[in-house]
Amino acid sequence: MNTRTDEPSTQTRRSGLDVAVERFAAALGAEHVTTDPLQVRQFRDPYAHPAWVEHQPAAVVSPASTEEVQEVVRIAAGTGVHLWPISQGRNNGYGGPAPRVGGGVVVNLRRMNRILELDAELAYAVVQPGVRFFDLFEEIRRRRLPLWPSIPDLGWGSVVGNTLDHGIGFTPLGDHQARQCGMEVVLADGSVLRTGLGAMTTARTGALRKYSYGPSADGIFMQSNFGIVTEMGCWLVPQPEVYVAADVVVERDEDLAALVEAVRPLLLDGTIPNHPIVYNTALVAGALSDVPRSHWQQEPGPLTQETLLQMRAETGCGAWFMRFALYGPAAVVDAQQAPCEQALARVPSARTSLRRMDGATAVDELLERARSHTPPAGPDGAVARLRQQSDSTQAGVPSLDLLEHLSWDEQGAGGHLDYSPVAPLDGRSAQDLCDFLDGACRDLGVDFAVSLMLTSRVMIAVVSLWFATADEAGTRAAYTTVRSLVHRGAEQGYGAYRTHLEHMDDVAATYDWNDHAGLRLAERLKDVLDPQGVLAPGKQGIWPGSMRDPADRPLRPLGTHVDDGTVD
Ligand code: ADP
Numbered sequence: 087m088n089t090r091t092d093e094p095s096t097q098t099r100r101s102g103l104d105v106a107v108e109r110f111a112a113a114l115g116a117e118h119v120t121t122d123p124l125q126v127r128q129f130r131d132p133y134a135h136p137a138w139v140e141h142q143p144a145a146v147v148s149p150a151s152t153e154e155v156q157e158v159v160r161i162a163a164g165t166g167v168h169l170w171p172i173s174q175g176r177n178n179g180y181g182g183p184a185p186r187v188g189g190g191v192v193v194n195l196r197r198m199n200r201i202l203e204l205d206a207e208l209a210y211a212v213v214q215p216g217v218r219f220f221d222l223f224e225e226i227r228r229r230r231l232p233l234w235p236s237i238p239d240l241g242w243g244s245v246v247g248n249t250l251d252h253g254i255g256f257t258p259l260g261d262h263q264a265r266q267c268g269m270e271v272v273l274a275d276g277s278v279l280r281t282g283l284g285a286m287t288t289a290r291t292g293a294l295r296k297y298s299y300g301p302s303a304d305g306i307f308m309q310s311n312f313g314i315v316t317e318m319g320c321w322l323v324p325q326p327e328v329y330v331a332a333d334v335v336v337e338r339d340e341d342l343a344a345l346v347e348a349v350r351p352l353l354l355d356g357t358i359p360n361h362p363i364v365y366n367t368a369l370v371a372g373a374l375s376d377v378p379r380s381h382w383q384q385e386p387g388p389l390t391q392e393t394l395l396q397m398r399a400e401t402g403c404g405a406w407f408m409r410f411a412l413y414g415p416a417a418v419v420d421a422q423q424a425p426c427e428q429a430l431a432r433v434p435s436a437r438t439s440l441r442r443m444d445g446a447t448a449v450d451e452l453l454e455r456a457r458s459h460t461p462p463a464g465p466d467g468a469v470a471r472l473r474q475q476s477d478s479t480q481a482g483v484p485s486l487d488l489l490e491h492l493s494w495d496e497q498g499a500g501g502h503l504d505y506s507p508v509a510p511l512d513g514r515s516a517q518d519l520c521d522f523l524d525g526a527c528r529d530l531g532v533d534f535a536v537s538l539m540l541t542s543r544v545m546i547a548v549v550s551l552w553f554a555t556a557d558e559a560g561t562r563a564a565y566t567t568v569r570s571l572v573h574r575g576a577e578q579g580y581g582a583y584r585t586h587l588e589h590m591d592d593v594a595a596t597y598d599w600n601d602h603a604g605l606r607l608a609e610r611l612k613d614v615l616d617p618q619g620v621l622a623p624g625k626q627g628i629w630p631g632s633m634r635d636p637a638d639r640p641l642r643p644l645g646t647h648v649d650d651g652t653v654d
Contacts, residue, residue, distance in 0.1 A: 103144055106165035106191065110147045113157045118148045118197070129175065129192045131184040131587070133501030135561045140642035141184035141587055143170065143192045150197045152270060152278060152316040158193055159314065160276040162620045169193050170622050171314045173215035173247030176240065179504045179550070180251070181587035186624035188642045193314065195246075202317060203293065206231040209322045210267065210293045215246040215315060219484040227449070232325035234449075234482035236260050239475070241484020246318045250308045252584055254539055254546070256480045257323045258359040258413055261541070265321040268292035269304055271313035274616035278316070279303075293319025309584070310608065311622035312615045323482065326413035326445040330423060331477035335404035335469075337435035342406055342520060343513030345436065346545070348429040349408070350511050353542040357422045360480060361539055362410035365472070366520075367394050368535040370403035372552060373488060374475075375468040389533050400465035404435075407472065411480040413445070441477060452478045456485065501555040503564045505571040506548045507580035511540060519580065523549055526574050530567045546583050558645070565589075565644055572596060588644060594627025609634065 110119040120126060121144060130142040149155045162169050168185075171193040175183025183192060199216035204225060211222060219241040226233050236255035238248055248255075249262040259265040268282035279285070281304050284292025296302065307313050336345050345364065352358040365373075368389055371382065375397075383393040398404060412422045423440065430438045443451055456478065461470035475487040509519040520536070527534035532551055539546045549571065551564045569592055572582055576596035585593045597604050608628045612619075619630025624639065633639045 102166040103189075103191070106161055106167045107145055109161040109165065110145075110158060110191075113161065114147065114149055114154055118150070119145065121145045129172075129183040129194070132178055132182045133503065133555055133561075134184075135555055135558045135645070137558075137647045138561075138645055139648040140188050140644055140646045141181060141186070142188050142648070143185050144189045146192045146194050148194045148197050152272060155193065155195075155198075155272045155314055155316055156276045156278060159272055159274060159620060162191065163274065163276070163618055166618075167191050168620055168623050169314075170625075171195060171215075173244035173250075174218055174242060175247070176243040177247065177251060179502050179586070180584060184587060186587045186590060186622065187640055188646070189640065190623075195244075195314075195316075198316065201225050203319075204229065204231065204233075206233055208294060209233055209324050210319060211235075211245075211322060212268075212293050212317060212319045213245050214317055215244055217245050218242055219245060219248075223482060223484050226322075232446075234323040234325055235320075236262065236265060236323060237479060237482055237484045238262075239479055239488050240486055242486060242489075245320050246315055249318065249320070250315060252309055254361055254541075256360050256363075256411070256476075257482050259321055259323050260361040263305075263308060266304065266318060267294065267296050267321060268319035269307065269315050270317035271307055271315050273313050274618070274620045280317075282319075284319075293321075306611065309626050311625040311628055312611060314621065323413070326419075327415045328413070328419040329443045329445045329448045329481055330412040330419055330440055331443070331473075331480055332410050332412070332426070332438060332440045333473060333476065334406075334408040334410075334430055334433070334439075335402070335437045336406040336408070336433060337398075337404045337437075339405045340517075341433055341435050343517045344433045345406060345408060345430075345513075346511060346516040346540075347513040348433050349410075349540060350542075352426055352429060353511070353540060357425055358410050359413060359422075360411050361541055362408050363476075364406050364408040364538040364540065364545075365403070366534070366536050367397050367401075367403055367405055368533050369537055369550065370407055370468055370472060371397040371401050371465065372533070372535050373550075374471045375401055375465045376463055376471075377465060381465075388528050388531060397465070401468040402466075403469050403472070404437075407469070409472070409476040409480065411477075439473075441473075443481075448481050449483055452481055452483050456483075456487075501553055501561065501564075503551045503553075503568050503586055504548050504584075505551070505568045505575070506546055506583050506585070507571075507575045508544050508546050508583050509580060511543050511545050516545060519545070519547055522575070522578055522580075523547065523571075526571055527567075530570055532564075532567055562645060590624060591627045 129146050149158050168190040170185030170190050172183045173195050195215040198214035200214045203212040219237040222235050234257050236257040236259040238255050249266045253262045268284045270280050272278050283289050283298045412419050430436050461467035509515045524534045535550045537548045553560045553564045572592045582593045612628050
């Protein structure tokens with residue numbers, strides 16, 4: 087049942103918002119504050135059904151400096167409105183720019199887009215939150231610096247936002263939380279602090295050593311709602327002498343365990359220095375084959391084994407397709423490549439391909455390849471497209487290639503929701519996890535399309551559920567499916583690493599050891615740092631005291647419609 091409302095939940099909130107908007111406009115300039123429904127709509131969840139507004143903000147405010155962020159926070163505290171900070175807000179499978187609680191104010195940090203430091207000798211940058219992966223890459227190229235940034239698969243997100251959400255990248259500094267170093271944060275009372283060595287007024291650097299003296303605070307500002315990050319240090323990879331982009335096609339389903347067993351020691355001892363990804367057939371055929379789902383299967387229900395075999399035959403992607411890369415001086419890369427090839431040769435149905443490039447010219451070569459070489463349309467081109475995208479991403483060259491393809495939807499408005507459980511990196515666990523996910527997806531009537539991101543000790547499985555956002559029932563079903571996977575996964579011991587707004591409470595509930603001691607600590611911090619709940623109430627399941635009882639949460643149910651003329 088859809089409920090219809092265009093009303094904020096109380097009259098007080100409406101007047102609080104009106105006053106806040108006036109004050110934001112006085113502080114920042116009217117052009118940097120909007121309540122215009124069409125502009126505000128740009129900050130809703132892009133993959134929600136077009137008529138849904140449960141996560142639609144009431145206003146968007148765009149500060150240009152740390153001082154303006156402080157002012158915005160103070161105004162919000164004085165008027166009782168709540169804020170939802172975003173850097174670029176492109177975190178689409180998890181809700182994009184939209185707030186957990188609809189009707190709040192998005193703090194859009196895209197105007198804070200300066201690269202404050204970029205140092206080739208010590209290989210680091212200090213960036214404001216609006217700096218996109220594209221911007222950092224382009225600035226490095228403009229200055230001709232021998233540096234490669236670590237980037238995720240889509241280049242339009244921000245360095246800061248992705249890090250704060252525990253994002254992963256694919257050069258050797260792909261653990262984005264780990265390569266972060268030093269931050270400036272505005273707290274809910276409008277005060278500002280710097281972490282790490284930047285906490286000294288006379289600091290020579292804030293971005294070279296993560297720790298200073300006393301407790302290290304950076305981690306509490308990630309996947310939380312304790313502050314707004316206005317600057318962040320970020321380490322960069324020195325351009326290697328040699329770059330090898332590699333992939334492995336594994337033909338048989340049952341050889342996943344052998345593949346994982348072969349790769350784990352190479353990750354543990356650093357022979358493979360980046361995060362490989364293993365894709366299954368449905369993911370490659372679905373995300374990169376350039377043909378709609380109906381090309382493969384007309385009959386209802388999840389993809390059959392017959393269809394999967396057909397997909398493998400037409401795309402050549404195997405049951406599993408793994409990408410990884412090597413970097414360093416030629417002699418080091420040679421020494422890495424040999425054990426990789428030997429280990430992968432022992433995986434029964436595996437075929438490895440390697441593309442070796444001179445590090446100094448690799449980026450030009452990859453950009454030229456993207457400009458001049460268009461893989462064939464249709465299933466034949468899927469592996470070529472994936473190679474092109476992977477080789478670039480693993481060299482820090484950002485693109486939006488995956489976005490163009492990531493849709494089974496024939497109406498051109500495809501959305502996806504992800505379920506992302508974490509499991510130990512061993513063959514048995516990989517098999518167990520995939521058997522569980524395959525079985526659960528079949529049981530829930532959806533396709534099992536997965537990317538397994540490998541780190542040295544765990545794999546993070548990102549199960550992608552694709553749907554047409556125009557299909558309201560189908561969109562709703564995807565949310566229900568993810569919720570079900572979260573709970574079924576937790577029963578099997580799998581915790582999710584990141585999640586959509588709508589499932590934040592569900593995931594928080596699964597981290598339940600000792601009566602949710604972790605969440606209770608976060609709540610105690612919230613009570614001290616933000617007792618009013620100015621900042622992002624409900625993010626990661628952390629609610630302020632006044633909303634801790636679910637009955638007090640001003641939430642609109644999934645599928646809430648609005649009738650204000652903004653829906654086409
Ligand atoms: P991206 O820039 O990569 O698209 P988002 O802006 O979507 O990332 O942010 C990812 C998550 O991090 C969101 O939950 C968002 O609320 C939070 N976030 C983003 N930027 C900030 C920031 N500067 N301070 C605090 N939280 C932030």
